Amino acid sequence: MRIIFRCDPALIDRLERPAPARMMLPDWLRSMPSDAFSHVHDADVRTVKQCPPFVDAMAHGFVVTLPCDVTVGQGRLSWDWDLPPLSVDSHPRSPISFHVPAQVTGTPFHRGDRAIVKFNSFWTIELEPGYSLFATHPVNRDDLPFRLLTGMVDSDRFTDVGILFPAVWVAQDFEGVLPKGTPVAQCFPVSRAPLDLAFEAFSPDDSRRYDRTARMLMSTKGLYRKSLRAKRPRSSDKGVPQSGEIEP
Template sequence: MKLSFRCLPELAGHVPEPVPARASLPEWLKAAPSLVASEVLGGAEVRTFKHCPPLIDALAQGVMFRLAADLDIAGGEISWDWSPPVTETARQTRSPVGLHVPEQAQGLPFGLPDGQFVLKFTNFWTVEAPGGVSLLFTHPLNREDLPFRTLAGLVDCDRYRDGFVHFPAIWQDADFSGRLPAGTPVAQAFPIRREVLELDIRAMDRGELARHLKVQDGLQQDPGLYRKSFRAPRER
């Protein structure tokens, strides 16, 4: 599937490009140990989540959109020192972030303290998807280390292909102070084909139960069975 991304001519080379999510895997994943001793299990070694293919695949799938400029956060205020080229004709902000006023989140269960604004990360790229394909934009998956949480949204990017999709986010870490560097992942996007889902829900029949038990027994005997037998090849 091909996705096309376009920025304003003046901004080419001045804003971080969207990248395949596997190109921005977090440093904590690379640094995490593979085996650790478990107190609960009397010191026996156990494999960590670094061995969990579904978790890794979630981190690596789709497209990652990244912060355009360094943000300095101190005392509840956000500032930046960034001067991208001026666009003479387009109506595009030059700010890497914007805001939604607190009232716009009224009645929503986001846990906003009274008076807190909703942050909005500016996206400088249009996205064009093939016909019948929408994009689900959401918080970078499994990235609880980030001090904000991007809200999810679904956009029909086969139709809305010439406008910008920006990313509202809730700032969650009230104690955060320092720099959020340019290039920080702010949203992960997944193409989704628009089609009606049919749900087939019932108890397993004898054949399905036999297959299920075979899988369960196999996973007990070989912890790597899912990765070797059930996981589809991933593009590099």
């Protein structure tokens, strides 16, 4: 899957580049213990750090990040980001803009005192024909003070301007700095091919395999990770700095 990112020529060497999500895993995942004591079991149990589905979801696709530091305080968002003259007059120059709360009236997100921010994208995104871009809140990142509203864009056709990522500001008491490089959206291509849903009863062989695999999952530590999980291919990562990663 080839994904092409483009930006104004004046920004090509200044912007934070979207990065493979596996390279943007949070520090808390890296530092958390692999096992923790459970009072229910009166023994140590494996934490989600050892759960491949949990980590694989966080490592899937690519992440769009903040292009500069954003300071949050006294109900205001501010930044000091000196951009050069751009080649496009209608191009955004601020990292964040806003929606009015009325635009989510009737949704669970609506509250009169809750801001709806909009993370501006300085990159356009082009996918291969037949694919849309699924954009959602960075997976399992409840530590962020906002919640991105999930959306899907036909980025094989909508390729001329950047995508805007709206989010609900949920941490009303948050004050501090969202640093440059903070993940704001996790994205991945999805096919628009229609689904073909089929429903069948277990055959005798299905039942035998179910029972055998269930017993092995209970008796063999790490069976899914070692024997059933598909190997993840590496992204090309052109122009992206390298970092450590979690191997579930």
